Amino acid sequence: MNNTKEKTIEILNKHIKEKANLEHCLMVGYGMKGVSKYLKLPEEKQEEWFLIGALHDIDIEKYNGDINVHCLVGEKILQEEGISQEIIDIIKSHNDALKIERKETVENALFSVDGLTGIIRAYVLMRPDKEIKNAETKSIIKKFKDKTFAAAVSREEIRLCETKLNIPLNEFITAVLEEIKINMDFK
Known part of the structure; x- marks a missing residue:
């Protein structure tokens, strides 16, 4: 399979119907691309990281809330779509219920980006203009520090960027x- 952005979006549109779920997947995809750019990975890897992030919850509308099968249902979907087992295994690592040790940088990035996008999305939706393009890092950090804001989001998972990726939180x-702002609009 040609793992391009267009093919990734085609797969998403085929399996995800709810707008919020689609936006979450795309946010994680673009977030992963942003981290890969920060790490100065080659363009081919940047596209792969986008694909990994965007497809990480491909089964979100199919596993019926049973976290123990999340990513296992997705594995079947992704296999049918021709995604490599290597990428599928990376995606599976983001579900703690599967107890897969995250050893690779890409696995740790996916875990942290997934959490961070929850805070970013909640912040954008509470803004009067609902405009991601006007969001600033300092505002996200302020919300990150407020434990009552998007309280279900684990700050510890996000902070793993510092210990597992050696990237300072800010x-x-x-x-x-910034990568999400370049590529998305919530209006």
Whole structure:
């Protein structure tokens, strides 16, 4: 399979119907691309990281809330779509319920980006203009520090960017946020 952005979006549109779910997947995809750019990975890897992030919750509308099968249902979908087992295994690592140790940089990035996008999305939706393009890192950091804001989002998972990726939190937030701002609009 040709793992291009267009093919990734085609797969998403085929399996995800809810707008919020689609936006979450795309946010994680673009966030992953932002981190890969920060790490100065080659363009081919940047596209792969986008694909990994965008397809990480491909089964979000199919696993019926059973976290123990999340990513296992997705594995079947992605296999049918021709995604490599290597990429599928990376995606599976983001579900703690599967108890897969995250060893690779890409796995740790996916785990942290997934959490951070929850805070970014909640922040954008509370803004009167609902405009991601006006979001700033300092505002996201302020919301990150407020434990009552998007309370279900684990700050510890996001902070793993510092220990597992060696990226300071503010730089991690900037890398993720800026790539999302370039590519998305919530209006």
